[in-house]
Structures are given as C-alpha cells and as structure tokens.
Amino acid sequence: xxxxxxxxxxxxxxxxxxxxxxxxxxxxxxxxxxxxxxxxxxxxxxxxxxxxxxxxxxxxxxxxxxxxxxxxxxxxxxxxxxxxxxxxxxxxxxxxxxxxxxxxxxxxxxxxxxxxxxxxxxxxxxxxxxxxxxxxxxxxxxxxxxxxxxxxxxxxxxxxxxxxxxxxxxxxxxxxxxxxxxxxxxxxxxxxxxxxxxxxxxxxxxxxxxxxxxxxxxxxxxxxxxxxxxxxxxxxxxxxxxxxxxxxxxxxxxxxxxxxxxxxxxxxxxxxxxxxxxxxxxxxxxxxxxxxxxxxxxxxxxxxxxxxxxxxxxxxxxxxxxxxxxxxxxxxxxxxxxxxxxxxxxxxxxxxxxxxx
Numbered sequence: 001x002x003x004x005x006x007x008x009x010x011x012x013x014x015x016x017x018x019x020x021x022x023x024x025x026x027x028x029x030x031x032x033x034x035x036x037x038x039x040x041x042x043x044x045x046x047x048x049x050x051x052x053x054x055x056x057x058x059x060x061x062x063x064x065x066x067x068x069x070x071x072x073x074x075x076x077x078x079x080x081x082x083x084x085x086x087x088x089x090x091x092x093x094x095x096x097x098x099x100x101x102x103x104x105x106x107x108x109x110x111x112x113x114x115x116x117x118x119x120x121x122x123x124x125x126x127x128x129x130x131x132x133x134x135x136x137x138x139x140x141x142x143x144x145x146x147x148x149x150x151x152x153x154x155x156x157x158x159x160x161x162x163x164x165x166x167x168x169x170x171x172x173x174x175x176x177x178x179x180x181x182x183x184x185x186x187x188x189x190x191x192x193x194x195x196x197x198x199x200x201x202x203x204x205x206x207x208x209x210x211x212x213x214x215x216x217x218x219x220x221x222x223x224x225x226x227x228x229x230x231x232x233x234x235x236x237x238x239x240x241x242x243x244x245x246x247x248x249x250x251x252x253x254x255x256x257x258x259x260x261x262x263x264x265x266x267x268x269x270x271x272x273x274x275x276x277x278x279x280x281x282x283x284x285x286x287x288x289x290x291x292x293x294x295x296x297x298x299x300x301x302x303x304x305x306x307x308x309x310x311x312x313x314x315x316x317x318x319x320x321x322x323x324x325x326x327x328x329x330x331x332x333x334x335x336x337x338x339x340x341x342x343x344x345x346x347x348x349x350x351x352x353x354x355x356x357x
Contacts, residue, residue: 140260
C-alpha cells in the first residue's frame with residue numbers, strides 16, 4: 001500500500017522538478033570557443049578577413065611601412081582583378097556544391113574570340129565583344145545542361161569541357177598572339193579595362209572597378225533575391241529544395257550560364273591587363289580561382305559562404321605574392337604558404353560544420 005501512495009508523490013515531485021531541470025538546461029552559457037564557432041558559422045568571411053588584415057600588418061611591419069602605401073595596396077587589387085572575377089564565377093558554382101574546372105579555358109577562349117573576330121573578320125570591336133561574351137555564356141550553359149539535365153558529375157563535365165575548350169582555343173587561334181600595338185591602334189575598346197586613373201596616391205584600373213562592382217552586385221543578389229536564396233538551398237540540400245518548390249534544374253543551368261558569362265568578362269579584362277590577346281594566357285586561372293574560393297571561407301560542400309569572402313581570399317594571395325616579392329624571398333615560398341593556407345581553410349570549414357550540427 002505504501003508503494004501505491006508513494007508513486008503519486010514521486011510523480012508530483014517529478015513534475016515539480018521538471019521546469020527547474022529544463023530551466024537549468026536552457027541557462028547553459030556558451031563558452032568563448034562556442035561563441036567564436038557560432039560567429040564563424042554565421043559569417044564565414046570573418047576568417048579570411050582576419051587573415052588578410054593580419055597579413056597586411058605583418059608585411060607592413062617587416063617592410064617598415066612601405067607596404068601601407070596607397071600605390072602598393074592598389075597594385076595588389078590590379079594583380080588580383082582577373083582572379084577575383086573568375087573566382088566570382090567559381091563561387092556561384094561551388095555554392096551549389098559543384099565545381100567548374102573550365103573557367104580559365106572559357107576565359108581565354110572568349111578573349112580569343114573577341115580578338116579574332118575583330119582582326120580576322122574585320123567586325124567592329126563592339127560586335128566582337130558581344131560574340132565573345134555569348135561564347136562564354138554558351139559554354140557555361142552546356143556545363144549546366146549536362147549537370148542538371150543529364151545528371152553528370154560537375155567535376156567530370158567541367159574537366160571534359162576544359163579539355164574541349166582548351167583544344168578549340170589553340171585550333172581556332174592557330175596559336176597566334178594579337179599584339180598590343182595592333183589592338184591599341186584598331187580596337188582600343190578591347191583594352192578599356194586596362195586603362196588607369198588615380199585617386200590621390202592610389203592607382204586603379206577599370207578592371208578593378210569592374211571587380212568591385214561585380215562583387216557588390218553578386219553579394220546583393222545572393223542575399224536579397226529569391227534566386228540567391230535558391231542557390232544556397234540547392235547547394236545545402238537539393239532534394240529538400242525541390243520539395244520546397246525550388247526548380248533545381250533551372251537554378252543549376254542559370255548558375256553555370258552566369259558563370260560562363262562572368263568568365264567571358266574576365267577574358268575581356270585580361271586583354272586590358274596584359275594588353276594583347278594570347279591563347280596561352282590564364283593557364284592557371286581555374287586553380288587560382290579555386291584557391292581564392294577555399295581561402296575565402298566558402299564551403300566546398302556547398303550552401304555556405306559569400307562572394308565577399310572570395311575577394312578576401314584573392315587579396316590574401318595577392319598580399320603574400322607582393323609582400324614576399326618585396327622582401328626578396330624565393331617565389332616558391334609563396335606557393336608553400338598558400339598551400340598551407342588552403343589546408344588551414346579547409347580544416348576550419350570542417351571544424352565549423354561539425355559544431356554547427
């Protein structure tokens with residue numbers, strides 16, 4: 001009998017103690033490390049921003065303040081303009097949990113089309129530029145169609161496209177370079193992004209301006225439009241996104257097409273940067289763009305990251321390249337340090353993903 005009486009009492013005691021137990025669980029305070037992990041999960045661009053600021057300060061101290069000059073800092077922007085633009089194209093693809101190994105080849109082919117259409121066929125530079133942009137968008141569309149409609153792996157599709165576009169580039173151009181002097185005389189529009197202007201002691205090119213405007217535009221589109229949210233949703237979980245009403249195939253095709261178009265613009269900027277149209281230029285653009293994306297805190301698993309982080313990643317590479325060159329060290333140290341940064345960035349990404357779960 002005593003057991004029957006004690007059970008309701010125990011039950012009432014458990015109910016009475018329940019809210020206190022829940023309250024104790026909810027009152028758990030996050031540690032500093034947990035707060036840092038949460039902040040990095042919410043803003044992945046914080047890591048490359050911190051590394052960028054620390055790198056600039058370090059090289060500034062080593063070089064006794066010479067690195068802090070407006071000319072040196074804007075020179076870094078000029079050097080990373082092409083990588084940053086191609087990196088923006090790569091960012092869109094990687095946000096969907098894909099990868100595009102053909103970005104560099106598409107960039108070069110687009111620049112070759114602009115040059116050859118102008119000098120081989122005598123078309124106005126404006127028409128040639130439009131044709132070059134169309135070729136880049138078409139290559140991107142083919143990538144997107146094969147990935148979205150045919151369900152082929154992005155790595156395999158873009159690897160094959162890289163080989164095809166690279167071969168087409170050399171076959172079509174006959175491996176001929178259009179000289180800078182000829183372009184300046186007959187088609188200065190092709191070199192417009194290489195023109196410079198000064199603001200105080202800072203020297204900018206229109207290519208740098210295009211890069212900054214592109215980053216701002218894509219940042220806004222990805223954060224504040226339905227298409228941008230769909231891109232993140234597809235990268236995070238395509239099956240759930242489709243169940244939620246997102247047209248996954250159309251999103252993927254649009255992403256790859258836009259990526260190809262941006263690469264074509266990068267080809268136009270490259271003509272202004274180097275002055276000539278060369279089929280051998282930009283050979284490492286695909287690797288450099290992936291490097292900027294990874295160091296910029298964008299997850300290779302898709303669904304997380306920002307174009308602004310990619311820009312920080314590209315600037316970090318530029319800072320290390322210029323800083324080590326001014327110090328007078330062997331150029332191989334640049335590749336070594338960048339390799340370590342890539343591994344560090346991937347490790348940080350994995351760490352953040354585990355905590356977020």
